[in-house]
Amino acid sequence: MVDFARVQKELHECNKDIEVSGISIKLKEDNNNSLTHLTGTIPGPLATPYEGGNFNIDIVLPDGYPFEPPRMQFATKVWHPNISSQSGAICLDILKDQWSPALTLKTALLSVQALLSAPEPDDPQDAVVAQQYLRDYQTFAATARYWTETFARSSTLGIEDKVKKLVEMGFPEAQVRSTLESVGGDENMALEKLCSG
């Protein structure tokens, strides 16, 4: 059974100093506000290709939490050797065998943030990215920056900006609004949905 008292405390603590760390954890809206399904947001570390981006991370707490590690994966697409460019799966030891109950969701998210600034291409999650990182760092950095601009930047825009952007692409405003609402404000997903019909 998940220790809900602890989760609540963690959320409270984390959201208290949100200005300092930039890390926030929220309940996932589409899951009846259950404490076992959360969304964490981390800012891309400065002086990296991820700078300026805001990355959403999907967090699922297993029954054994905090004695079992939380399951985390990127909801935002990211170009990184240790993060799957397809699924968003994270290759980080503390989320697997090096988990400790003294770690919290916030410290885990901080570790993920640190992973963004210090990739481990020798222990890759995404082989393509890792290979590119090792062989052609310039291209890697450019791709990562582009992905950040494309996928991680949008969440900083207000809902009106997103609507405006999509309307400019030629979609009717009412449809844009309803689609954006249904995907939780994610511009890229809304675009995908609009294109697919």
Place this chain on the structure above:
Amino acid sequence: MLPSNGLLCKFYARGACRKGDHCEFSHDLNNTSNKLCTFYQRGVCSYGSRCRYDHVKVSRSHSSIPSSSSNSSQFLVADSVTQPSWTVSGGSTVVPSVTSELSTSSRAFSRTAKLAWSQRSGHHSLLDTADVEEYKGPDPANHSMCPYAAAGSCPRGKKCPHVHGDLCPSCGKHCLHPFRPDERQKHMKTCEKERKHLEALTLSQEIECSVCLERVLSKPTAAERKFGLLSDCEHPFCISCIKNWRSSSPASGMDVKSTLRACPICRKVSYFVVPSAIWFSTKEEKMEIVDNYKAKLRAIDCKHFNFGNGTCQFGASCFYKHTVKPGSYLWNSTLMPEIYSSSLTQMDSVDDYSSHTSADVDSDCVHVLFKYLYKSHSPLGMQLENDSDVEDSEDELAMAEEMALFLTLMGFQDSDDELDLSDYDDFCNPWSYDNFCDPWNY
């Protein structure tokens, strides 16, 4: 009559001493020393003229007893006695020294005794020196403490007949007896200990468990309000959290030895967890807690070892007691031959094998005795010196039953096979008849 004691026998005085000539008290009603009123000697006898004992004074010059040799101490006694209530608030530094002298000269006379002498100086002593020793004055150390003064204030103030204690610096109560140094020290020690415990407890209140993020001592149930001390590091957890972590099933390839046995904070591996109701502030305190815990466990029988019938994976380093019970697997397979050979030499040598069965010496002796008795009534007809009176099988069974009862009382009620008296063969099975009989073959 034994003249060793000059005191009159109480029972004889009432006409009913059962000891007769062997009584250690005096049966001489004419001996006047027996009729002296001890209360009158001390100054006041509430019976007054109705008292059945003699109201005569013992001359002081007669008391050539140890106390009179130390005049200085007597002086001091007289001084302190003039203070009726024994309040020594100001002079607490002086009086204890007096006290120590007093306690050495236990035969000190009090002021009141001297008063009595002065009243009737014409009387000569009717006592010899030996008797004077019986009429000693009250030792201030014998005075009981005033409970009112100890609790706060005594309404009687200086007129209080009881001793008003000194202020204890630790507990802030007037509960230190000024004339009992041993008691003083004992109280101070316990007080200091309690104070430290309280301090530690207040500090412990603040400590949070890093796993549940709650204050350990503010948890809802009493069972949860305990710390789990890790043997090799000093990070606080509540006992339930740390035990949960250490016993959690290794998910996603977590290593039991390196991850689960490690401290969640510093990842230092600890081999055991000690429950404690209080958190420590120094290494010594931690050592004390751990040692106390180990000592407690040593008194409990290991359930895995199961008195020699099971196996304990911790072996000799197990914290629990490993007792080998007579008749257990281990006893039968390894220990008995040694005992057996050692008891070959003489019956007294049961002590020799006590080293093998660390804690169970007494029951081992009983067991051997049991065997011995059983054998002595065996159908093979071995005759030992003392069994000539028991010969038929009925007596044998009665004897065995008696022994079984004895063993049960000793706490062997659950040892099954060897107490099954209905099956005699079963009982003797562990050692074949011939083998067992040999040593007793006189």
